[in-house]
Amino acid sequence: MPFKLNQDRRRHVPRQKHRVTNSAIYDAALRQRGSLTVWFTDEAIEGWRAAPRITPGGQPWYSPLAILTALTLRAVFRLALRQTEGLIDSIIGLLGLELRVPDHSTLSRRAKTLEVPRLQPRRNREPLHLLVDSTGLRLCGAGEWLLEKHGTKTRRSWRKLHIGLDASSGQIVAASLTAKEVDDGAEVGPLLDQIAGVVASFTGDGGYDQDSVSAAVAKRHPDAAIIVPPRTTAVPSETAKTEPTQRDSHLQYIAEHGRMAWQKASGYTARARAEVAIGRFKQVIGDGLRSCTDDRRATEVDIAIHALNRMVELGRPNYVRTA
Numbered sequence: 001m002p003f004k005l006n007q008d009r010r011r012h013v014p015r016q017k018h019r020v021t022n023s024a025i026y027d028a029a030l031r032q033r034g035s036l037t038v039w040f041t042d043e044a045i046e047g048w049r050a051a052p053r054i055t056p057g058g059q060p061w062y063s064p065l066a067i068l069t070a071l072t073l074r075a076v077f078r079l080a081l082r083q084t085e086g087l088i089d090s091i092i093g094l095l096g097l098e099l100r101v102p103d104h105s106t107l108s109r110r111a112k113t114l115e116v117p118r119l120q121p122r123r124n125r126e127p128l129h130l131l132v133d134s135t136g137l138r139l140c141g142a143g144e145w146l147l148e149k150h151g152t153k154t155r156r157s158w159r160k161l162h163i164g165l166d167a168s169s170g171q172i173v174a175a176s177l178t179a180k181e182v183d184d185g186a187e188v189g190p191l192l193d194q195i196a197g198v199v200a201s202f203t204g205d206g207g208y209d210q211d212s213v214s215a216a217v218a219k220r221h222p223d224a225a226i227i228v229p230p231r232t233t234a235v236p237s238e239t240a241k242t243e244p245t246q247r248d249s250h251l252q253y254i255a256e257h258g259r260m261a262w263q264k265a266s267g268y269t270a271r272a273r274a275e276v277a278i279g280r281f282k283q284v285i286g287d288g289l290r291s292c293t294d295d296r297r298a299t300e301v302d303i304a305i306h307a308l309n310r311m312v313e314l315g316r317p318n319y320v321r322t323a
Helices: 007-012 023-032 042-046 064-077 081-095 104-110 142-150 185-193 211-220 246-257 259-266 268-284 294-314
Strands: 018-020 128-139 158-166 172-179 199-203 225-227 319-321
Touching (some): 042 064, 064 104, 064 294, 128 268, 158 185, 158 294, 172 294, 185 211, 225 246, 246 259, 259 268
Parallel strands (some): 128 199, 199 225
């Protein structure tokens, strides 16, 4: 991207080196991520059966918690629906429980309307430092097999995932799945609408350097700091001398001290945590969407984020820079 700092010589900049100070705790947390007791809990077993229905229609067999548990196991262990059905059947059999096993058709149908619980606001009610970023997720299907076998040159279909990350906890507090044509700045408002608390700062890359983004943040959180790097061709506003905006202040600081000094002074370097969260998503969950419809894909993403937040709660590494 042309507005990157040191773009012409970035490959020569040495990489930072860090050391993990809580290796034992972090190793235990990584092992817990693969433990079935973390994902198939006693709470899920007790609430497996659906509550009796008092309205006309058939009686559901499985509660939303049961469907959420099954689809979470599917996301964590990267299983197909039929394999998920087999895994649930084996777990219930090993535990000696008398519970019905949802078949793959039921899991697919219930995923269309399943409401995934959102991350609850923090108890201390501290202002949130929001980091935003986006990435592409490809659509899996028959087209992938044709591409591999015949080497066609057609463009792959994909969707765009937008996330909002809590800088302090490392958890994803807002997310949306859109078509690939949707601009990053257009999803700032929907992301902010998912946050119940107060936002202290909004940090994004140069793609969010738009007037609409500043307006969306100011409308919902007037006191929030907007930390977005201006493009190299950016110019001050007409009221820069009388009523400077936050963007005007950034431009002035960059002109006086340089862009790298601005990144350190403004806290823009924390945005790298959003990129780390996206890397974690693609490494743990994958870079593709296996559902066939957009509503099921949205549920698939919500369940994946729900699982990733659970993993972060188990334990995070503490880094100390060594070089």
